[in-house]
Each structure stands twice: as C-alpha cells, then as structure tokens.
Amino acid sequence: xxxxxxxxxxxxxxxxxxxxxxxxxxxxxxxxxxxxxxxxxxxxxxxxxxxxxxxxxxxxxxxxxxxxxxxxxxxxxxxxxxxxxxxxxxxxxxxxxxxxxxxxxxxxxxxxxxxxxxxxxxxxxxxxxxxxxxxxxxxxxxxxxxxxxxxxxxxxxxxxxxxxxxxxxxxxxxxxxxxxxxxxxxxxxxxxxxxxxxxxxxxxxxxxxxxxxxxxxxxxxxxxxxxxxxxxxxxxxxxxxxxxxxxxxxxxxxxxxxxxxxxxxxxxxxxxxxxxxxxxxxxxxxxxxxxxxxxxxxxxxxxxxxxxxxxxxxxxxxxxxxxxxxxxxxxxxxxxxxxxxxxxxxxxxxxxxxxxxxxxxxxxxxxxxxxxxxxxxxxxxxxxxxxxxxxxxxxxxxxxxxxxxxxxx
Numbered sequence: 001x002x003x004x005x006x007x008x009x010x011x012x013x014x015x016x017x018x019x020x021x022x023x024x025x026x027x028x029x030x031x032x033x034x035x036x037x038x039x040x041x042x043x044x045x046x047x048x049x050x051x052x053x054x055x056x057x058x059x060x061x062x063x064x065x066x067x068x069x070x071x072x073x074x075x076x077x078x079x080x081x082x083x084x085x086x087x088x089x090x091x092x093x094x095x096x097x098x099x100x101x102x103x104x105x106x107x108x109x110x111x112x113x114x115x116x117x118x119x120x121x122x123x124x125x126x127x128x129x130x131x132x133x134x135x136x137x138x139x140x141x142x143x144x145x146x147x148x149x150x151x152x153x154x155x156x157x158x159x160x161x162x163x164x165x166x167x168x169x170x171x172x173x174x175x176x177x178x179x180x181x182x183x184x185x186x187x188x189x190x191x192x193x194x195x196x197x198x199x200x201x202x203x204x205x206x207x208x209x210x211x212x213x214x215x216x217x218x219x220x221x222x223x224x225x226x227x228x229x230x231x232x233x234x235x236x237x238x239x240x241x242x243x244x245x246x247x248x249x250x251x252x253x254x255x256x257x258x259x260x261x262x263x264x265x266x267x268x269x270x271x272x273x274x275x276x277x278x279x280x281x282x283x284x285x286x287x288x289x290x291x292x293x294x295x296x297x298x299x300x301x302x303x304x305x306x307x308x309x310x311x312x313x314x315x316x317x318x319x320x321x322x323x324x325x326x327x328x329x330x331x332x333x334x335x336x337x338x339x340x341x342x343x344x345x346x347x348x349x350x351x352x353x354x355x356x357x358x359x360x361x362x363x364x365x366x367x368x369x370x371x372x373x374x375x376x377x378x379x380x381x382x383x384x385x386x387x388x389x390x391x392x393x394x395x396x397x398x399x400x401x402x403x404x405x406x407x408x409x
Contacts, residue, residue: 018372020047025200027108028053028099029083030123033061034156034182035140035216036112037079038189043108043196044082045365045374051106051389052083053099055090056407058382070357077360077379081352086390087383087407090121094403099123101393103131108196112140115151125211135209136199138192144215154216159184163220168227171242184220191219249295250274250306253331259315260331263322268292273325278309353378383407 025048031037037059044050052059059076067074089095103109109128111118118124118139125137139145142154160166160178170177192214199210221228227238238246243262245251253262265271275283283289288298295302310318315330322328343349351359355378365374390400
C-alpha cells in the first residue's frame with residue numbers, strides 16, 4: 001500500500017527529495033501512551049503509513065492535563081506525529097469486521113495491551129494471520145507472553161524498579177532514583193521498531209509473517225548491558241555511583257565555583273594531561289594513583305582531592321583549561337541544552353504542523369538518510385481519518401456512518 005501523510009483539513013503529503021525507506025508499508029497501531037506509540041512514530045518518520053486505531057474514548061495519552069500546551073497533550077503530540085487516526089470499537093462486531101478488513105491490506109500490527117487481551121478481542125496472531133498470512137504482529141506486554149501468573153499493571157516506573165535500573169541510578173546514599181526519562185517505555189518502543197523492521201526484511205527474504213513477543217520488563221533488564229553480564233558470571237553486583245564510573249577514575253561530575261562539569265579520564269594519557277591542566281603534578285608521583293586500577297581502588301582518597309581543586313575556578317574557566325586535553329563537558333539543564341545555537345544551525349528543531357496550534361516545535365529524528373531532512377506529518381485528531389481509511393478498504397459511506405453512530409453511542 002502507498003503511504004499517506006494527512007494533516008487536519010489537508011491531504012497534501014509533505015514533499016521529499018526521494019522516497020523514505022518505509023514508504024509503501026502500512027502499520028496498524030493499537031497503542032496507548034508511550035510504549036505502544038513511540039515505535040509507531042519512528043516508523044512514520046521513516047515513511048510508513050501508520051494508522052492509529054483508537055477506541056471512541058481515544059488514546060489515554062490525549063489527556064490534556066498531562067504535559068499540556070494550550071490544552072493539548074505534548075505527550076500525545078510527540079508520540080503520534082505523522083499518523084492517521086481511525087476510531088473503531090473492537091468490542092463490537094462491526095468494528096471488529098472493519099478492523100479485519102484493514103488487517104487484510106496492512107503489513108504490521110503493533111499492540112500494547114495486557115497479556116490475554118488480544119485473544120479476548122480475537123485480534124491475536126492466530127486470528128490475524130488467518131486473514132493475512134504475511135502480517136507482522138508486534139505484541140508488547142509488561143511481562144511477556146511466557147510469564148506465569150496474572151499480569152500486574154505495567155508502567156515505566158514499575159519496570160524501572162523491577163529491572164534493577166533503579167539499583168544503578170542515583171548516588172547510592174538514600175532513596176532510589178528513577179531515570180529522568182521513561183526509559184523502559186521508550187526503550188521498549190525502540191526495540192518494537194527494530195523488531196518490526198527486522199521482521200519485514202525477513203518476510204522479504206524468506207516469506208511469511210511473524211509474531212514478535214516484546215516484554216517491557218525484559219527490555220528494561222536488557223538495558224543493564226554489561227552490568228548484567230558481570231553479575232551473571234561473577235556475582236559482582238553493580239552499585240549506584242551517581243555520575244561516577246565503576247571501572248574508570250576520575251570519570252564523573254565535579255562541582256565548580258559556579259556550576260557542574262563532567263570529566264572523563266578513561267586512558268592514562270588523559271590522566272597525565274588532566275593532572276597537568278589542574279596543576280596537581282604531585283598526583284602523578286603518588287603511588288596510590290599510578291594506574292587506573294589503583295585509582296578505582298583508592299577513589300575515596302582521590303576524589304575529595306580533585307573535588308576541592310575543581311571548586312577553585314568557574315565552570316567556564318575549567319572548560320577552557322581542560323577542553324583541549326581531556327574529555328570534558330558542562331552539565332546543562334534541559335533549557336540550556338535545547339537553547340544551544342547548534343541545534344538551530346543543524347536544523348535539529350523542527351516545526352511540525354498541528355491544526356489547533358498551527359505548528360508545534362519538536363526535536364527531529366536523529367536519523368538522516370543521505371543527508372535529506374525528514375518531512376513530518378501532524379499528530380492526528382481523534383478519528384480524523386476514519387472515513388478516508390475505511391472507504392479506501394471498501395466500506396460504503398452507509399457502513400461508515402453506521403460505525404460512527406455506534407461509536408458515538
């Protein structure tokens with residue numbers, strides 16, 4: 001199927017110098033909030049026609065009380081740009097029949113419901129592949145299809161807690177700290193997009209559809225990376241070290257006279273240039289700090305000495321002194337990071353059309369194909385494309401009107 005970009009009240013697809021990689025791929029998204037929607041947004045960025053099938057009440061993420069911009073949800077707008085919205089009540093026979101017809105003309109279905117909901121709604125993989133043998137279903141659940149027992153509520157916060165991520169976040173001195181962004185939600189969505197693209201490549205090469213079983217908890221645990229490998233093989237449990245590194249010293253944030261900077265001394269050559277730059281040559285002659293392994297072992301002795309020295313000058317002064325010899329950077333607030341002139345110069349901030357507000361400023365997708373900018377479509381109004389999409393799969397105006405009437409009731 002040919003992909004479409006449709007803005008509210010408009011049907012012109014933003015122009016591009018060349019087709020994007022996923023143009024011609026149709027994705028049905030049964031997503032809510034972030035885990036089921038962020039991945040769909042990425043696929044839309046890359047050219048897929050993402051049809052967001054919503055219940056009559058809409059995606060929970062539309063709640064304007066969450067991250068409101070003039071009464072519109074920034075969460076929803078961010079996660080759903082470039083999609084089309086179709087309202088269908090999948091609990092009704094008419095809504096389910098319309099959904100089946102849509103599946104027959106689509107390539108991918110992404111869903112994030114509790115385990116067992118797809119089966120109850122008769123939209124699980126067995127039902128979908130009977131309609132379309134080449135369909136790819138990405139089934140996102142909190143704990144995976146193979147987990148035992150009833151599935152508890154699934155949120156980013158609970159998965160950060162259960163996965164061990166909170167165990168390595170914060171400075172280890174008190175209450176647990178969550179990662180500042182919804183890393184379990186967004187990480188799951190990234191793997192959803194990767195899994196979908198991989199399944200599409202596999203279908204092209206080998207034929208057939210695929211069922212992707214994606215667990216939020218397993219994703220969050222997978223993000224532990226080498227910390228998990230270390231524990232599973234040595235029993236060594238990683239600790240929360242704030243900005244510090246378990247295996248490199250000094251590698252952390254230091255407070256200066258007027259702010260914070262990070263210093264990353266990973267190699268011995270940087271240790272030598274760092275000591276010279278901060279005018280502490282005596283540290284080079286100290287046997288306790290003669291190698292990184294010794295500095296790791298004696299960090300409690302070394303870090304206070306460095307911290308005291310870093311307080312003697314401003315952040316700007318230290319950046320001037322260190323930037324040519326040691327990996328170093330200022331610790332910026334979100335406001336400072338997004339106000340950087342380089343963002344504007346590199347066109348990393350884009351104006352995404354959105355009818356009610358005219359446009360919304362967002363960060364561009366970090367992926368660029370052949371240097372070409374990606375044209376971004378608007379976040380859809382609830383049900384804005386119901387008639388357009390359903391008529392394209394053969395439903396009559398009368399049938400669409402009947403569906404609208406039932407959904408409204």
